[in-house]
Amino acid sequence: MVNGDTQKRVLITGCSSGFGLLTAVEAAKAGFDCIATMRNMTKADYLRGALKQADAGATIERLDVTDAESARELVAKYAPIDILVNNAGILIMGSALDITEEEMRRIFETNYFGAVRLTRAVAGQMIEAGGGLIINVASLAGLVGHPFNAAYAATKHALIGFSRSLRLELRPFNIDVVSVEPGYHRTEIIRANANLTENFYDKQSPTFEYNRGFLKLMLDEIVPRAADADRVAKKIVEIMQAEKRKPHYVIGKDAKWLTIAKWLGLTRYIEDRIYKYLLRATRRENRRAQAKKEARGRKTEDRA
């Protein structure tokens, strides 16, 4: 234990839902002194309810990872923090041609700079305490390309690059840095928190039809197959408890399958399959939109 004989203290970002909420409950159940943070405290009742149901306790604090000042203050308030879980993340879907620079920067501010900010805030106290652990929640999208999510994928590639580099820099101080790379799991990021770019439905865009096709593919084929988010939370807590850790953990069948295919040099094959599915979904959506347009036309004629 880094904190002498006391409970290890873990600070987790983005605990209002999904992996963050579940990890906070799992960590509290496992006996960690859990500081569960979220940017919007009006959502805290979901976590409170889940903790109550699990008969576990955690401290809930407000933290927006884009706010450097409050990140520093919170980290100082709870020093020494033994474990940091950089989990907060957002998704803004849409083609790389349509997404605005402001939207791209917004994703980076949370998914990449948010994690960097918190890491730098805790590193000093971990060095002073003689060690620590930083777990960065990256994604399958940080390992392979993710069409219509290029900005999101770029943040996760960046986060993985940051984690892999930082591991060696912090090794002399007994601080372990690992990244977890889950595939699709059922959380709010692929439901209520799945944002679309403001130009997503811009019919002037050359990628308009493909945006729409990709969304259909997501809703019909990817989201229904997403795995249970509990597994990711359990794995993160397992990593917290492990004596020896791997540099990174690929979680979920889809992520494992794609990683193995990549190792085998099958990237082109994967791309061809994704492209085929995308074209199929786009054609289906085009036919549906055309039928809708024709039905509207018939209604107008009937009325005339």
Ligand SMILES: NC(=O)c1ccc[n+]([C@@H]2O[C@H](COP(=O)([O-])OP(=O)(O)OC[C@H]3O[C@@H](n4cnc5c(N)ncnc54)[C@H](OP(=O)(O)O)[C@@H]3O)[C@@H](O)[C@H]2O)c1
């Ligand atoms: N679910 C998946 O399939 C999947 C796969 C791979 C990786 N991931 C990653 O897993 C992490 C957790 O996402 P999730 O899947 O659990 O989705 P989620 O249910 O949408 O949770 C995302 C969490 O991040 C919080 N958040 C967003 N912006 C924030 C900010 N500026 N400051 C603090 N918190 C912020 C959200 O808070 P609000 O409620 O206020 O928005 C929410 O608590 C993300 O990094 C995501 O990229 C998810």
